Amino acid sequence: MGKKSLSRAARSQNQLAHNQLSQASLVQLVAAPCAPFVACASLPTEASSAAGASLLLQGQAADAQQILVAGIDEAGRGCLAGPVVAAAVILPQSYELPGLNDSKACSAKTREKLAPLIRQCALAWGLGVVWPARIDAINILQATFEAMSRAVRCLKHAPAQLLIDGNKTLPREVLTLHWGKAHSTALPAQRSIIGGDASEPAISAASILAKTYRDTLMTHMEKRWPGYGFGIHKGYGTEDHYQALRRLGPCPQHRLTFRGVLPEKPVAQQASLL
Numbered sequence: 001m002g003k004k005s006l007s008r009a010a011r012s013q014n015q016l017a018h019n020q021l022s023q024a025s026l027v028q029l030v031a032a033p034c035a036p037f038v039a040c041a042s043l044p045t046e047a048s049s050a051a052g053a054s055l056l057l058q059g060q061a062a063d064a065q066q067i068l069v070a071g072i073d074e075a076g077r078g079c080l081a082g083p084v085v086a087a088a089v090i091l092p093q094s095y096e097l098p099g100l101n102d103s104k105a106c107s108a109k110t111r112e113k114l115a116p117l118i119r120q121c122a123l124a125w126g127l128g129v130v131w132p133a134r135i136d137a138i139n140i141l142q143a144t145f146e147a148m149s150r151a152v153r154c155l156k157h158a159p160a161q162l163l164i165d166g167n168k169t170l171p172r173e174v175l176t177l178h179w180g181k182a183h184s185t186a187l188p189a190q191r192s193i194i195g196g197d198a199s200e201p202a203i204s205a206a207s208i209l210a211k212t213y214r215d216t217l218m219t220h221m222e223k224r225w226p227g228y229g230f231g232i233h234k235g236y237g238t239e240d241h242y243q244a245l246r247r248l249g250p251c252p253q254h255r256l257t258f259r260g261v262l263p264e265k266p267v268a269q270q271a272s273l274l
Helices: 003-034 108-121 132-138 140-153 172-179 201-224 239-248
Strands: 069-075 084-090 124-130 161-165 189-193
Touching: 069 140, 069 201, 084 140, 084 201, 108 201, 124 140, 124 201, 132 140, 140 172, 161 201
Parallel strands: 069 161, 161 189
Antiparallel strands: 069 084, 084 124
16 A cells, blocks of 8 residues: 555544544533433443443433333434434333423423433433434434434333334344343333324433433534534524535535535436437
């Protein structure tokens, strides 16, 4: 391999390391207000209390007599920029969370009020984060499954059942990969629920945790990559966001496989013989 090739490889590795450091720093900034809960961050793609990778957030001790059921939801699946974030929450049999509802139906002020209350009363809760480079590599659906599996892995107590918002359950091979790193019991049963974020309290709680964490992350991201309006639109495809992309081009937090992030290539016209 020539010197130029080595130089390009070195620059690529340095850029990747820089992006990972920036993402890990963002995770640490957002995790800090969650004390006294455990928040571990090093690499921005995985979570583990032992090795530490992206994020570990755990709640309180479980009631041994309760069959543990975790609600799961995601935030940021349709965005042009930023990670997809999933949350898993196990609620106790009795709790008092007035106003608990789907995060999309709550105002930002209500979500910010409910998030710490959910963390305080939950038997266990966790967050999973998958960043744009991984999203581009495996597609957004697989990245969402991975984020949800990471969130379940972060739960302090192993749930017997997962309630997942939407019409899909987690692929067995994806869940198995992360489950075995934290839990020794058999895989939990799964049930997908369309509209579960509005009908199942545990899913509603997960929706709020995922949304508030991601919104705070995007606000911090605005300071790291200014000019795109991340703090306002949170990475969604608004007209202002598209205009910023045309003006500035994508930053490392954009999903390059999403339509509208990169300029569309002109379609070659077939030459006419006439």
